[in-house]
Amino acid sequence: MNNKNIQQNIKEKLNNNDLIITKADKNAGLVILNKNLYIEQTLRFFEDNNIKELKNNPMLSYNGKLTPTLKNCLPTLQKLLATINKHTIKEKNPRIPVLYSMIKLHKPDKKNYFQLEEEDVENIISLIKLITKQNFFAFWDKLYIMANGLPMGSSLSGVLADIYMDFIEKQIMIIPLSEFIVFWRRYVDDVFCIWSGNEKDLDSFLEILNSQFNVKFTLEKAIDNTINFLDLRIQLKLDETYNFEFDIYRKPTSTDVILFLMTLIILHI
Incomplete structure (x- = not known):
């Protein structure tokens, strides 16, 4: 056939x-x-x-x-x-x-x-x-x-969205309960945050975020002091050092598809 x-x-x-x-x-x-x-x-x-x-x-x-x-x-x-x-x-x-x-x-x-x-x-x-x-x-x-x-598929939308996220992040740092933010880093639309308050304050903070900004925030909390962020598994060591340990994280749906060595690649794109 x-x-x-x-x-x-x-x-x-x-x-x-x-x-x-x-x-x-x-x-x-x-x-x-x-x-x-x-x-x-x-x-x-x-x-x-x-x-x-x-x-x-x-x-x-x-x-x-x-x-x-x-x-x-x-x-x-x-x-x-x-x-x-x-x-x-x-x-x-x-x-x-x-x-x-x-x-x-x-x-x-x-x-x-x-x-x-x-x-x-x-x-x-x-x-x-x-x-x-x-x-x-x-x-x-x-x-x-x-x-x-913003228009879906437009090459400009990602840039404008990043500018807007940068703007609202500045507002986030001055809203109620933001004093509990110890560490905040964002990559595109994923945020890694270390919170010093309790879980009730964290849930209230999430409600404030979603009520004040035209962006939908969701929350994923660490389990056993471990959380997956992008391609990393991050664990907080609860000892005298309070250091982080890092490992590679792969999503369950990851296909692990890689390009063959001799695949045609257009280098200037």
């Missing part, structure tokens, strides 16, 4: 059983699941994150704002990248982004210097505002818009 027949057989089995194939989060492989469950879970995510269905296509209105904004900001963009011009900066036939859900299987040297004028700063702010308004997408033949948060 050739590859074409195999693909056709797989497609028929998926269609006949109302199944769908999608990616797992963080490159953990592929997942096959019921199509209705896939849609139901995605729509529940929309509901939990204030994502609203749209009745009209917003692309025409968005393009109407995009063209004059890019024209005004072109001199600033050319300072960042000299090869940019009015013909290459805009996609000729833009389409609405199509969303697909990824299944979460785990728990949760060269520098360029240039001078920016006040007008450049205003242009960059205009561009950022425009990019964050491209927060609409299509899912299962319907259009949706995110009422809160």
Whole structure:
């Protein structure tokens, strides 16, 4: 049986059983699941994150704002990248982004210097505002818009999210009960914290965090003075030293997939 027949057989089995194939989060492989469950879970995510269905296509209105904004900001963009011009900066036939859900299987040297004028700063702010308004997408033949948060899939969203997290961390250090924070370090959206208060104070502190900021904080407490953080297992030694011991941690869903030595790798990406 050739590859074409195999693909056709797989497609028929998926269609006949109302199944769908999608990616797992963080490159953990592929997942096959019921199509209705896939849609139901995605729509529940929309509901939990204030994502609203749209009745009209917003692309025409968005393009109407995009063209004059890019024209005004072109001199600033050319300072960042000299090869940019009015013909290459805009996609000729833009389409609405199509969303697909990824299944979460785990728990949760060269520098360029240039001078920016006040007008450049205003242009960059205009561009950022425009990019964050491209927060609409299509899912299962319907259009949706995110009422809160940043556009999913945008290369700028991660940077803006990190800036926002840095901002709220400064606020966290002055809210009630923050005096019990002995140590606080964050990597993207994971925080390692050492708390000197009791568990009741810690639970109250979590409630304050979730009531004051538009970010959902969850809490995982150490068991037997040991906690897993990123790829580390960290243990606090309850002796006269109070030192930490570290070990490698692998999530239960880790595939341990590594690249073969002779795999083609594009080094400049």
